[in-house]
Amino acid sequence: MEILAFGVQADEKPLIEKAFAGHHEVRCLDVFLTEDTAPIAAGYEIVSTSVNANLNHRVLQTLAAGGTQLIAQRSTGFNNIDLDVAERLGLTVARVSYYSPYSVAEFAWTLAMAVNRRIVRASNRTRDFDFRLDGLMGRDMRGRTAGVLGTGKIGEAFARIANGFGMRLLGWDVAENPACLDLGMTYVDKERLFAESDVISLHVPLLPATQHIIDSAALAVMKDDVILVNSSRGGLVDTDALVRELRAGRFAGVGLDVYEAEAGLFFLDKSLEVVEDDTLARLVTFPNVVVTSHQAYYTVDAVGQIIDTTVQNVLNFTAKRRDENVLVPRS
Template sequence: MKFIAFNVRSDEEKYFKAWEAQNDLQVRCVSGPLTNDELDSVAGYDAVLALQTGTYPQDMFKKFKEYGVKVFSIRNVGVDNIDLKAAKENGVLVTNVPAYSPNAIAEFSVTQLMQLLRNITLFRNKVAAHDFRWAPYVGKELRTLTVGVIGTGRIGRAAINIYRGFGAKVIAYDLYPNPTLEKEGIYVDSYEELFKQADVITLHMPATPSDHHLIDKKAIAQMKDGVYIINTARGALIDTEALISGIKEGKIAGAALDTYENESPIFNNDLRNKELTDSLFKQLLELDNVLITPHVAFYTETAVENMVTIALNSAREACEKGTAETLVK
């Protein structure tokens, strides 16, 4: 049994090597992404592992079938960029890592909100300019706010526990409510109701066609004045142009974006000394009350090890048994 893994970073290599030694299986690691140019290299391998937020080759699963690849195992949760229909038609099993570290993302989202509430970017800029005055940037205490959590899966529930620890009031919305949380009465009946009540809106949900630009001009108009928006989920959930307008008009007090709807050409790329051509992204960078991070909410040692190990275990299980606990249906 042989595996090939793409987009393998230097921080992942030790976990691949450790697993390879423990399981006595060959794993070839490739630093680059899985592209059309790389498709021929998968011939002879039983499973392909990948991790990329952009698009995969259009005829990937057709080629997998031709080359004898049985399993496609991704080292992340989201499958919105994978043609699952094509995978099924070509007899290729797809696995993911449903939970590599919910706490990593939850903690990061709260950390970003705390920076917004205390105007950290503004004060950092002032201090760098040797301006040590306080006013007028008075902060807010999290315990005085209502936090609206959209998506109460593993990550959303971890975030809820943290927010409760700060003493904040938490409300939530999910198409598939968690039974325990439902008994606690924290759910509202609609997005609109959450928008109207929440001082903070934090997104912890997958991206689907029906949720594209969930946060748009209409949604922002329904929100409270001075709302904060946190997105560590998927960039497509937010209409960036509408978000920028809401911030410039003062409707939105601040936003923390760990993901961006057009992030693939930007995030995880070294663009130093290069001109950014995305005008919307450039506008976001110019706003002092917007925090942008390059899709790193998940990025902890614990999460990285889990992503690699679970993906490899899933690939082996699927190859051996024709199914896996993490099989994407």
């Protein structure tokens, strides 16, 4: 059986081909699964997708009509898939429920420290042989407060690093994590976390209840010199509201690895095009903002785990086995 994999990055292709060797043939495409590209999947029983695929009802209908039976998504998040439609069409959907939490947690801290110590500005200056320190002053993390919104595996890893810095820990989640409590974390309501934290990092999934969890009201409560980091999902932050606060001169720094309108932009080369997204264009002009292209997960360790789990999801499907990775079971 040949599997069609959409949205495969150049670094991923040899890893995917090696992982599937001896099991199934795999055809890797660098294009993302969209309404325009979905017809390519005709005749493929199994399709693998990336997190930036758009699996709306039209895409799912095209896949089902072309004979697809399994969608194996190479990510933990699945807010890009209309699961109700997939179920009605008889499509099985599987995801990667777990991969290295350290990849994302470490990158979140990379963003936090990059904006704190003005690394991008300093690097750009030294390339021009400008070695002044004006405007590059940061601050120690020790003794300050880290607010962790979402204390699952990634949030816990982020908190462990913060604990290593010697920071006070505040957390918010629907359930307390005993490991975070052992680190000395205090669980509080969102408003207190927003008001008292010097660094706030987002590690909750994107659900209807968390859409724009960082809205204008939440931003207003935060300290003027807070560092805000989002390495989870772009839709957690009301970007227009964030831009308004940045224009008012607030926040010591903002690190964003995700953006709520990233589909059709991230993972692609748009350097020779006019980007029509005015919000993103404005966002990247702020000197205290660092935007990266959804790369927090992108380590050889995490990607390897994602691919291995995807292969196992395919093998489970062909063997008619089911585990916790299956979001929509076969009908």
